[in-house]
């Protein structure tokens with residue numbers, strides 16, 4: 265079976281060197297990337313079975329909470345579909361997420377922000393997409409937080425996502441922002457994404473249809489992984 | 505066919521470990537970290553240890569990076585749903601994930617020497633491991649490959665032989681260290697900048 269992945273659009277994706285995001289200065293490769301068509305090493309990927317998941321892995325409100333307690337903060341449902349560029353749902357994909365708590369504080373030894381830890385909030389979750397690429401997490405809405413970048417810089421509220429598709433070439437880490445956050449146009453890290461439609465693609469929308477009455481608001485966030493050249497599908501058996 | 509744009513990448517940030525190696529970062533959850541061990545029993549082939557450090561442009565080790573590797577087993581087969589050439593070693597996962605040490609910046613994978621895998625024209629590539637690096641300051645994950653200095657097939661490998669200038673190919677070759685181990689350092693910038701891929 266052959267079928268290479270579509271090349272990554274490097275004008276759409278952020279460049280390596282983005283001086284307004286200071287950490288990129290010493291960590292950005294300076295030479296051109298070497299391009300070649302994806303081969304077996306990039307078109308294969310490990311398989312993560314649903315059997316690795318515990319019942320609360322995608323519930324950040326409860327997965328680090330003491331018995332009978334829950335994390336503090338605005339309760340939200342984050343849901344959507346993982347698609348490829350051909351518009352197909354990507355099933356069986358591992359999605360991992362991590363985030364700050366409702367005060368903007370991460371549970372990490374290098375974290376120095378003065379906002380308090382929430383003993384009931386770990387800040388990590390994971391799930392595996394369903395047959396149509398659907399996923400969901402229950403969590404609390406994180407707060408914006410400041411970060412050292414040479415000025416008075418604050419991150420918009422965000423959730424980090426790690427995506428593991430069906431080929432190693434699809435490997436992607438990104439961040440999800442919340443519709444209406446006034447920090448969105450000010451953030452140097454989000455600012456590495458130049459196209460306004462790319463910023464919009466990283467912004468989750470309030471979804472009243474999935475909002476749970478008297479419980480939690482919902483935000484919808486779809487993500488797109490690299491697609492295959494179309495010739496791949498002509499040789500692909502139905503349902504694979 | 506119209507194609508939707510890929511989701512834009514964003515940096516993994518300094519706290520990627522919370523999401524990807526939570527147990528290593530002090531959050532006891534999930535009954536262990538994915539990718540912490542690449543073996544589930546006795547494996548076929550030569551067991552090796554791959555060690556290295558990621559350096560920034562100032563020569564400082566990255567102490568907050570996350571590295572993943574993906575490779576074939578000793579027979580050149582992948583443990584993947586997309587592997588159609590045969591069945592891979594049932595005790596070898598082929599995938600590993602490690603946070604760099606928060607004090608030294610070092611990383612280590614206990615794995616096996618991969619077998620050769622064919623290129624598009626059917627020619628065998630030199631044995632290699634695919635590597636992916638994310639960290640604070642890296643806007644989009646960096647792909648590269650680890651080859652082995654004791655493999656004569658390196659001289660005809662379709663990737664190594666198209667690197668220009670040719671001396672940069674050396675940045676993809678792990679050096680033999682003590683018995684059964686290889687050293688592979690990554691330089692994000694500078695005269696020894698590692699060759700990274702657009703794949």
Ligand SMILES: [Fe+3]
Nearest residue numbers: 364422424517
């Ligand atoms: Fe963050």
